[in-house]
Amino acid sequence: MTNTTLYDKIWNAHLIDEQADGSCLIYIDRHLVHEVTSPQAFEGLRMTGRQVHAKNKTLALADHNIPTTDRTGGVHAIADLESRTQILKLEENCTEFGVPYIRMDDIRQGIVHVTGPEQGFTLPGLTIVCGDSHTSTHGAFGALAHGIGTSEVEHVLATQTLIQTKAKNFRINVVGTAPEYVTAKDIALAIIGEIGTAGGTGCVLEYAGPAIEALSMEGRMTLCNMSIEAGARAGLVAPDDKTFAYLKDRPLAPKGADWDAAVAYWQTLKSDDGAHFDREITIDASNLTPIVTWGTSPQDVVAITGKVPNPAHIEDTSRRQATERALAYMGLTADTPMQDVKIDRVFIGSCTNSRIEDLRVAAKIAEGRKVSPHVSAMVVPGSGLVKQQAEEEGLDQIFIKAGFEWREPGCSMCLAMNADKLEPGERCASTSNRNFEGRQGRGGRTHLVSPQMAAAAAIAGHFVDVRKMES
């Protein structure tokens, strides 16, 4: 056996069948299901008289549509008829097909990509899918995890497999030590800025190097989450002692002798020395600064100390036109210093940055300060358990005293499917993952930042270099 990459190892361990044309049948260990991309899949099963193949490898919950305000009235009290229908449909489908379902009033409810790891549903070496592109998040545990469409959701429900072709191996080495206030989010944005939103197309990214090893599990989840913004369906970090410590005693993690056997196996999950990568780049984390996006693509990044780009300096016609279009949409003038850009809204949340560590660092910035009078700011924890933990630590009180709204868990304003959205022209400092046109509400203007940078912008009323804030 030649030297293999981490991706090769997981792939090989899940290969059921390979056709002569390279089309492969891959076993899927875990399937997360949510309300937006599943109704048509269940309908397909119903129409063909098929069953869910492996109920215990499937876990469903609603996250995209649910309100983040008071939920005491339950699902039936959700004002938006279509949102309510979609959640009720998920409940109905899970009952009919026997799929484990976490209800809205359950403390474990949250964003699928927060709840999955929290429950130990996510484990190293597994294949994990979900009808959501940010499934790449789970790669932080050394699991091969990626988003799928609804037809594939139906395929996995019916067969617990997927038809795939093998992707290329792309290693991103992040060396050096990230300076204070340079977070996993900044590393992710720097990588996307470097390789572009199509840079990882057709590849599985493996993040490696000392700056990756230094990241917490939360940080690794933030980083792997953004892999899809670089065009890669999946990102991976080799599991290590931090991974095992995070997973130990999680409700769905192996226990006792099984745990020991699992850890022994997980320790083998790393790329061999000399393994072949189709592409490899190196980034020095010690050179990075906090980053903010200026445009309508996650690759539109600039250091907080930088300026809005000037299209006149871009030679490539389609790039120049795309930049002009983005600046017009974003209401920005070329060469404006980013720190002069005023904001209206702040969103701290999403599957990218809503875990306990994200809330802790944002609270640290907010503590003893006040949100700027012209800014409306909200914090949306990633799950009921994150919310509970934050409240035990008093983080909710810090945010509330500073003037942030403290909400119930869900996807919320990351994609604005519920009532949380930007009004046309509103500008938002957001810890989410996409700054596409209309993403957070029609005409809304999204700037992607880390939780610290979002909290700092909320206080200042404009983008600000969090490193320069007086403590």
Add this chain to the structure above:
Amino acid sequence: MEKFKTLNAIAAPLDLINIDTDMIIPKQFLKTIARTGLGRNLFDEMRYEQDGSEIADFVLNKEPYRSAEILIAGENFGCGSSREHAPWALLDFGIRCVIAPSFADIFFNNCFKNGILPIELPKADVDALMAASQNGANAKMTVDLEKQLITGPDGIEIAFDVDSFRKHCLIEGLDDIGLTLQKADKISAYEAKRDAQAWS
């Protein structure tokens, strides 16, 4: 799934790079529990004013492109969310083929599951087809999947690549799940082994 063999249709030029799935079908239309009916809201925010009136210079609001079945676009088409609502919206509008220099992986894959043929071509070829399609009445092209050949106006002929398994499924209109279930024995054998492992 409807079979795809040969398509002779109007091609609409959409000369933008990084067209994301939020642009193709904004999130407010993802609340449906059906696959159909999304065509009206395809490219909603580019196609309609806030009051619902049409934006006159958007390509799909112009003749002959209102009846386009082929879309020609810039690189990295379909990036972003995994929402299959994007190909559903394209299909519901009537688009059966998208031609671009590159596609995002998940979108590309989702197309084949819905009888849409995404064709990746060198940028120069896309540019030639884009220019031809901008020529109104002349915007008709033929996409022959069996021959893997695009025939455009003014004698343009461009060959394209397609994965042989996906081509077969499109031409025959085959359902993936049915094909996979033919391998049920292999799946069961794998599963029995897998489930015995402590870490599965």
